[in-house]
Amino acid sequence: xxxxxxxxxxxxxxxxxxxxxxxxxxxxxxxxxxxxxxxxxxxxxxxxxxxxxxxxxxxxxxxxxxxxxxxxxxxxxxxxxxxxxxxxxxxxxxxxxxxxxxxxxxxxxxxxxxxxxxxxxxxxxxxxxxxxxxxxxxxxxxxxxxxxxxxxxxxxxxxxxxxxxxxxxxxxxxxxxxxxxxxxxxx
Numbered sequence: 001x002x003x004x005x006x007x008x009x010x011x012x013x014x015x016x017x018x019x020x021x022x023x024x025x026x027x028x029x030x031x032x033x034x035x036x037x038x039x040x041x042x043x044x045x046x047x048x049x050x051x052x053x054x055x056x057x058x059x060x061x062x063x064x065x066x067x068x069x070x071x072x073x074x075x076x077x078x079x080x081x082x083x084x085x086x087x088x089x090x091x092x093x094x095x096x097x098x099x100x101x102x103x104x105x106x107x108x109x110x111x112x113x114x115x116x117x118x119x120x121x122x123x124x125x126x127x128x129x130x131x132x133x134x135x136x137x138x139x140x141x142x143x144x145x146x147x148x149x150x151x152x153x154x155x156x157x158x159x160x161x162x163x164x165x166x167x168x169x170x171x172x173x174x175x176x177x178x179x180x181x182x183x184x185x186x187x
């Protein structure tokens with residue numbers, strides 16, 4: 001074999017070896033790129049899933065805050081309406097046309113409390129009617145919408161029959177029913 005054909009054979013063998021190495025390197029590069037792409041796609045999917053979950057969580061929180069805010073507004077408006085009804089009812093009690101008869105009945109029903117040395121207090125506008133019913137047991141006037149306060153002779157008991165107290169007791173017993181009638185709950 002001549003030198004030239006030996007060099008040619010070596011060159012061909014080297015070229016074949018270089019082609020094989022390049023082919024293996026190209027295959028390895030493709031495998032590595034495929035792994036990187038797969039890992040990137042997996043990471044991207046995880047990030048997107050977390051982002052969707054976070055967005056959903058924030059959406060639910062925002063809806064809950066909005067619902068709570070609207071409930072607070074509704075409750076405040078309902079309380080305001082009930083307070084206005086309460087104030088109007090108290091105002092009407094203070095101007096009852098049958099006030100003197102009502103006071104007489106209150107005093108009659110609680111006669112045992114003031115007859116034995118007790119003291120009776122009332123609103124200044126009711127002084128004449130109360131004084132007429134209790135005589136010397138009348139002890140003075142107090143600031144109230146109407147009704148009476150009776151103190152026992154020994155000062156140990158007070159019977160609060162002011163219109164404010166009576167209305168408050170009735171109101172506390174009935175306000176839930178009134179609110180449910182005005183604003184029925186949906187469920």
